[in-house]
Amino acid sequence: MTRFRRRLLPVSLAILMSGTTLTPALAAGPGVDRGADGGGSATGSYLAGRYAQHQDDWTAAARFTAQALAADPDDPALLGRTFLLRLGEGRIEAAIDHANRLLNGQGEPQMALTLLAADALAKGKLDEADGYAARLPSDGIGRFLTPLTRAWLVTARGKTDEALAALQPLSDVKGFEALYNLHAALILDLAGRNDEAAARYAKVTDTDAPLRVVQIVGNFMTRTGRKDEARKLYQTFQGNNPDGLLVEPALAAMANAPSEARPVPDARSGLAEALFDLGSALHHENADEPALLFGRIALHLRDDLALAHLLIGDITASRDHHEEALAAYKRLETDPLLGWTARMREADSLARMDRNDEAIAILKDLSAERPERTDAITRLGDIYRYSKRYAEAIPAYTTALERIGTPQERHWPLLYARAMCFEKTKQWQQAEADLQTALKLRPDEPSLLNFLGYSWIDRGENLPKARAMVERAVELRPRDGYIVDSLGWALYTLGDYEAAVAKLERAVELKPGDPTINDHLGDAYWRAGRRNEARFQWMRALRSADEETDKGAIQAKLDKGLPDQKAAAKQ
Incomplete structure (x- = not known):
C-alpha cells in the first residue's frame, strides 16, 4: 500500500486600488428600482459580474459589469469596478475612458490617476501628467507609488x-x-x-x-x-543562484548586449520600470x-x-488562466534573456491544461538544446510522473542526475522523485537506494524519513529503525x-492498535476527506x-474513494469485516 502523494508547491495585501466603495443601492443590485424595463437584466448582469470576478474570470466579469454599467452609467461603484476589470484584462483604451469618467465624479481613485498620468507621459503631455500626479495620495500604496511617479x-x-x-x-x-536607491541611480544615470x-x-x-x-x-x-566589475557581479549572482532558470541565459544576454544600450533609456521607460517593480513586489506578496x-x-x-x-503570464497562470498565460509567454520565446524561462513556463501551463504531449515536446527540445542543464529534463520527468507514466519518468530523472554528477x-x-517512480514500477x-542517498544529503527531511520508514514497516524490514524514522517525521511535521x-x-x-487508533484519529482530523486515512482508521x-x-x-472511505482506492477491498470489509488475525497470518 503506497502512502505518498505529490504536494503542489507553488500574505495577501488588502489594498483598495480604485478609491471607490459599494453604494447602498449597489448592495441590493444596480437598477433594482427600475421596474420591469431592464431592472432584472441590470441586476442579473451585476450579479453575474460579481460571481465571475469571484471565480477569477476577469474577462467575463468585465463583460457583465459593463452591461450593468450601461443600464446605470452614473453609478460610481459600477464605473470603478468596470475600470479595474478592463485594465486587468489589458483593454487599455476602454480603461482610459472609464478612468476619465471616474475623475469627473467624487474621490481620487489612485489607479485611475496612475493610468492617466502614464498615458499622458506616453503622449508627451507633461503638464497633463503632472496634474494627475499631483492628485495622487500620499498614504496607503501612495507612499510608494506617488514618489516614483512624480x-x-x-x-x-x-x-x-x-x-x-x-x-x-x-x-x-x-x-x-x-x-529608492535603484530609481535614484537610474535618474542620475540618465543625467550622466x-x-x-x-x-x-x-x-x-x-x-x-x-x-x-x-x-x-x-x-x-x-x-x-567597468567590465571587470560587471563580470564579478554576474559571477556572484550565478554563484548565489546555481539552479536559477534565468541565470545562464541572462548572463549570455548581458554579455552580448551592445555596450551603449541602456535597459532604462528615458523617463517613460523609468516610470514603466517603477510600476513593474511595484507589481513584482506585490506579486511576491500574493497580492496579484x-x-x-x-x-x-x-x-x-x-x-x-x-x-x-x-509577470502577466505568471499572474494569469497562478489563477489558472493558462490560455492568457501562454499568450504572454509566447511573446517571449525568442527573447535573449527570458526565452528559456518563457518556454519552460509554457510547458507548465500546457501540462496544467492536460496538454501533456505538447509540454513534453517543448521540454525535450529544451533538454536537447542545452545538454548541460538539468531544469528541462527534470521538469520532463515531473510531467511523466504527474501523469503516472512512471517508467518514462525514470530515464528523465536519471539523465538529470547524470548531468549533475555528484x-x-x-x-x-530529484532522488525522492525517482524513488517514487521506482517504487511505483x-x-x-x-527506490531504497535513492532514498538512502537522499537522506545522506538531507538527514532530517520529513518526506524522506516518512517514505523510507513507512516502506520498511510495510515490508516488515528494519522495524525499530523504521518506526523511529516515521516518529521523527511526525515530530518535524x-x-x-x-x-x-x-x-x-x-x-x-506493528500490532499496537490502541496507539494506532490515537494517531489515525489525529490524521483524520488533519485530512478528513482522504479515503486511505479513513480506511486505515x-x-x-x-x-x-x-x-x-x-x-x-x-x-466514509468508500464515499470519498478516488481512482487509486481499492473500492472492492473496502466493500469486502464492510460486508465481512477483517479476517481474524490467525487467518490473516496464514494468508
Missing part, C-alpha cells in the same frame, strides 16, 4: 535634482530603501552623473540582488568602462490583482518590457495528515474491537 515625471523635464527631491519620501518607507549613480547602484548590489537589478547595474558598469494592474500600465508605457510580460543537498527532491531496491497517518499505520502494522478500530466505528470509517 520623480519620473520631473525627470522627463530634465530636472534631475528636483526629481531626486520628489523621490526622497520613498527613502523613509521601511523596506523600500533598495527601490556617473559617480553619483555608481554610489547608488552599489547600495542595491551589496546583498543578494535580483536579476533585474543585476542586469541594470551590470549594464551600467559595462557602459562606464494590484500586481496585474501595475503590470498592465507598465506595458502601456513600454510594450517591450519583457519582464512585465513574464548531487548536493539541494538535489534531494516495483523496483524497490533502486506534526500537522501533516499523511505523515501522521504513516505513523498510525506503522503502529497498526477503520482497520485500526476493528482490531481494537470497535466494530461499529470501524464500519462507519470504511463507509
Whole structure:
C-alpha cells in the first residue's frame, strides 16, 4: 500500500486600488428600482459580474459589469469596478475612458490617476501628467507609488535634482530603501552623473540582488568602462543562484548586449520600470490583482518590457488562466534573456491544461538544446510522473542526475522523485537506494524519513529503525495528515492498535476527506474491537474513494469485516 502523494508547491495585501466603495443601492443590485424595463437584466448582469470576478474570470466579469454599467452609467461603484476589470484584462483604451469618467465624479481613485498620468507621459503631455500626479495620495500604496511617479515625471523635464527631491519620501518607507536607491541611480544615470549613480547602484548590489537589478547595474558598469566589475557581479549572482532558470541565459544576454544600450533609456521607460517593480513586489506578496494592474500600465508605457510580460503570464497562470498565460509567454520565446524561462513556463501551463504531449515536446527540445542543464529534463520527468507514466519518468530523472554528477543537498527532491517512480514500477531496491542517498544529503527531511520508514514497516524490514524514522517525521511535521497517518499505520502494522487508533484519529482530523486515512482508521478500530466505528470509517472511505482506492477491498470489509488475525497470518 503506497502512502505518498505529490504536494503542489507553488500574505495577501488588502489594498483598495480604485478609491471607490459599494453604494447602498449597489448592495441590493444596480437598477433594482427600475421596474420591469431592464431592472432584472441590470441586476442579473451585476450579479453575474460579481460571481465571475469571484471565480477569477476577469474577462467575463468585465463583460457583465459593463452591461450593468450601461443600464446605470452614473453609478460610481459600477464605473470603478468596470475600470479595474478592463485594465486587468489589458483593454487599455476602454480603461482610459472609464478612468476619465471616474475623475469627473467624487474621490481620487489612485489607479485611475496612475493610468492617466502614464498615458499622458506616453503622449508627451507633461503638464497633463503632472496634474494627475499631483492628485495622487500620499498614504496607503501612495507612499510608494506617488514618489516614483512624480520623480519620473520631473525627470522627463530634465530636472534631475528636483526629481531626486520628489523621490526622497520613498527613502523613509521601511523596506523600500533598495527601490529608492535603484530609481535614484537610474535618474542620475540618465543625467550622466556617473559617480553619483555608481554610489547608488552599489547600495542595491551589496546583498543578494535580483536579476533585474543585476542586469541594470551590470549594464551600467559595462557602459562606464567597468567590465571587470560587471563580470564579478554576474559571477556572484550565478554563484548565489546555481539552479536559477534565468541565470545562464541572462548572463549570455548581458554579455552580448551592445555596450551603449541602456535597459532604462528615458523617463517613460523609468516610470514603466517603477510600476513593474511595484507589481513584482506585490506579486511576491500574493497580492496579484494590484500586481496585474501595475503590470498592465507598465506595458502601456513600454510594450517591450519583457519582464512585465513574464509577470502577466505568471499572474494569469497562478489563477489558472493558462490560455492568457501562454499568450504572454509566447511573446517571449525568442527573447535573449527570458526565452528559456518563457518556454519552460509554457510547458507548465500546457501540462496544467492536460496538454501533456505538447509540454513534453517543448521540454525535450529544451533538454536537447542545452545538454548541460538539468531544469528541462527534470521538469520532463515531473510531467511523466504527474501523469503516472512512471517508467518514462525514470530515464528523465536519471539523465538529470547524470548531468549533475555528484548531487548536493539541494538535489534531494530529484532522488525522492525517482524513488517514487521506482517504487511505483516495483523496483524497490533502486527506490531504497535513492532514498538512502537522499537522506545522506538531507538527514532530517520529513518526506524522506516518512517514505523510507513507512516502506520498511510495510515490508516488515528494519522495524525499530523504521518506526523511529516515521516518529521523527511526525515530530518535524506534526500537522501533516499523511505523515501522521504513516505513523498510525506503522503502529497498526506493528500490532499496537490502541496507539494506532490515537494517531489515525489525529490524521483524520488533519485530512478528513482522504479515503486511505479513513480506511486505515477503520482497520485500526476493528482490531481494537470497535466494530461499529470501524464500519462507519470504511463507509466514509468508500464515499470519498478516488481512482487509486481499492473500492472492492473496502466493500469486502464492510460486508465481512477483517479476517481474524490467525487467518490473516496464514494468508
